[in-house]
Amino acid sequence: MAHALVLGGGFGGIAAAHELRRRLPAADEVTLIAASDTFFVGFAKLWELGGIRPLADGTRRLTDLDAHGIRFVQAEITSLDAGKRTAETSAGTFTADGLIVALGASCSPKHRRFFELGVHNLYSANSLPAIKAALEEMRSGxxxxxxxxxxxLCPPAPFEAALIVDEWLRERGRRDDIEVVVTTPQPITLPVAGPDASHFLAEQLGARNVTVLTEHKVDDVEADGTIIFANGRTVHSDLTLGVPAASPPAVVSQSSLAGASGWAEPDRETFATNADRVYAVGDCTMVPTATAQLPKAGVFAEAEGKVAAANLAADLHGGERARFDGHGYCYLELPGRKVARVQGNFYAEPRPDVELSAPDEASFAAKQQWESDRLAQWFG
Ligand SMILES: Cc1cc2nc3c(=O)[nH]c(=O)nc-3n(C[C@H](O)[C@H](O)[C@H](O)COP(=O)(O)OP(=O)(O)OC[C@H]3O[C@@H](n4cnc5c(N)ncnc54)[C@H](O)[C@@H]3O)c2cc1C
Known part of the structure; x- marks a missing residue:
C-alpha cells in the first residue's frame, strides 16, 4: 500500500488529490493537509464585494473530501523535508511515498505592513466586511x-474589482462624487495578455471614467491614506483596496525545493522537482515562459495538479505519464455580466500566443458553470 500526501487545499491541491484518488488503487492512501478547512474560488470574493452573490454560497468544506476517499487533515505545516518526503505539522509528522506541494503564495511581508496602516487587502476574504462597510459609508473622495x-494573483482581478466598485457606486448614484483609480507597477494593464488585450481593458476602464496609473510601483503608504510611489508621485486615497505582491510561502522557500527565485521551480511540463517523487504545483511555483512567468491563477494550478498527480501515480504503480503543454485561459469579467477570455498557449516561443475573446454573456454563464462544476465534482 502506498501513501500519497498533498500539501495545500486550494485549486492545485484539491485537483491533485482527486486525480490521485482516481488513478491509485483503493488500498493506497491519499491525504491532504491544509491550514484552512474551506475552499472557494478567488473570483467569488469579488462577487461578494459587488453584491453579485454571497461568498458563503460558493464556499465548501474540505471535510467533504473524506467522502471521496481523500483523508483531510486540518493542520499548519511548519516545515518540509523534500528529500525524505516528510512534512512537520501542528498535527504531527507526515511521511509519504509521494508528495505534491500546492501551498499557494503568501503576501509580501512589506505589503503586509500596509494592511496595518488602514489599507484593506482586496484579496483577503476576511477584509470583505470592512471594505463593504467603508463603501456603504462613502459619499465622496x-x-x-x-x-x-x-x-x-490573477492579473485581471484588480481591474475587475475597480469596475465592480464603479458599477456599485453608479447604482447608488454616488459615482459623480467619488473618483476611482487603479494603480499598477506594470507598463500596461495586462502584460501577460499582451498589448492588444491591455489596450482593450484600458479602454473599458476609460469608458467608465476609471483612471489607470501604469508604472506606479508603491513604495510606501501613510496612515492618512497617502500612497507614495517609487516614481516620486503621491496620490491621496480615502479608501485603498490593496493587492499585495505574491511571495513564496516560507515552508517552500526554506526547503530544498526553492530555486534562486525563492519559489519552487519544478519542471514546467511534468511538475517534478529535484526530489524523487516530489512535485510542486500552482501559486507556490515559478514557471517560466518565453517572456515572463505563468500567471498565478487557479486554472493553471488545477491543470498542473492533475499532471503532477498522473506522474506521481505512474511513479508509484507505473502507467501513463502526463505533460502540461502551456495552454490555458483566464476570465476577464466586465460590467453587465459579460466575460472575455484571455486564452492561448502560454509556452509559445518567442512569446506567449495569447488572445482575448470578445466579451459576452455566454462566457459569463460559462464562468459560473466552471465554478459550479468544480464545486460539484470536488465536494458533491
Ligand atoms: C480576487 C481573486 C480573483 C481570482 N480570480 C481567478 C479567476 O477568475 N481564475 C483563476 O484561475 N484564478 C483566479 N484567482 C487566483 C486563484 O485563486 C489562485 O491562483 C489559486 O487559488 C491558486 O491555487 P493554489 O492551489 O496554488 O493555491 P491556494 O488556492 O492559495 O491554496 C493554498 C493552500 O495551501 C494551504 N496552506 C498554505 N500554507 C500552509 C501552511 N503553512 N500549512 C498548511 N496549509 C497551508 C492553504 O490553506 C490553502 O489550502 C483569483 C484570486 C483572487 C484573490
Whole structure:
C-alpha cells in the first residue's frame, strides 16, 4: 500500500488529490493537509464585494473530501523535508511515498505592513466586511485599487474589482462624487495578455471614467491614506483596496525545493522537482515562459495538479505519464455580466500566443458553470 500526501487545499491541491484518488488503487492512501478547512474560488470574493452573490454560497468544506476517499487533515505545516518526503505539522509528522506541494503564495511581508496602516487587502476574504462597510459609508473622495507589486494573483482581478466598485457606486448614484483609480507597477494593464488585450481593458476602464496609473510601483503608504510611489508621485486615497505582491510561502522557500527565485521551480511540463517523487504545483511555483512567468491563477494550478498527480501515480504503480503543454485561459469579467477570455498557449516561443475573446454573456454563464462544476465534482 502506498501513501500519497498533498500539501495545500486550494485549486492545485484539491485537483491533485482527486486525480490521485482516481488513478491509485483503493488500498493506497491519499491525504491532504491544509491550514484552512474551506475552499472557494478567488473570483467569488469579488462577487461578494459587488453584491453579485454571497461568498458563503460558493464556499465548501474540505471535510467533504473524506467522502471521496481523500483523508483531510486540518493542520499548519511548519516545515518540509523534500528529500525524505516528510512534512512537520501542528498535527504531527507526515511521511509519504509521494508528495505534491500546492501551498499557494503568501503576501509580501512589506505589503503586509500596509494592511496595518488602514489599507484593506482586496484579496483577503476576511477584509470583505470592512471594505463593504467603508463603501456603504462613502459619499465622496477617491477610491484607489492599488497593485502594490508583481507578481500578484490573477492579473485581471484588480481591474475587475475597480469596475465592480464603479458599477456599485453608479447604482447608488454616488459615482459623480467619488473618483476611482487603479494603480499598477506594470507598463500596461495586462502584460501577460499582451498589448492588444491591455489596450482593450484600458479602454473599458476609460469608458467608465476609471483612471489607470501604469508604472506606479508603491513604495510606501501613510496612515492618512497617502500612497507614495517609487516614481516620486503621491496620490491621496480615502479608501485603498490593496493587492499585495505574491511571495513564496516560507515552508517552500526554506526547503530544498526553492530555486534562486525563492519559489519552487519544478519542471514546467511534468511538475517534478529535484526530489524523487516530489512535485510542486500552482501559486507556490515559478514557471517560466518565453517572456515572463505563468500567471498565478487557479486554472493553471488545477491543470498542473492533475499532471503532477498522473506522474506521481505512474511513479508509484507505473502507467501513463502526463505533460502540461502551456495552454490555458483566464476570465476577464466586465460590467453587465459579460466575460472575455484571455486564452492561448502560454509556452509559445518567442512569446506567449495569447488572445482575448470578445466579451459576452455566454462566457459569463460559462464562468459560473466552471465554478459550479468544480464545486460539484470536488465536494458533491
Ligand atoms: C480576487 C481573486 C480573483 C481570482 N480570480 C481567478 C479567476 O477568475 N481564475 C483563476 O484561475 N484564478 C483566479 N484567482 C487566483 C486563484 O485563486 C489562485 O491562483 C489559486 O487559488 C491558486 O491555487 P493554489 O492551489 O496554488 O493555491 P491556494 O488556492 O492559495 O491554496 C493554498 C493552500 O495551501 C494551504 N496552506 C498554505 N500554507 C500552509 C501552511 N503553512 N500549512 C498548511 N496549509 C497551508 C492553504 O490553506 C490553502 O489550502 C483569483 C484570486 C483572487 C484573490
Amino acid at each position: 477617491t477610491i484607489v485599487v492599488s497593485i502594490f507589486g508583481a507578481p500578484y
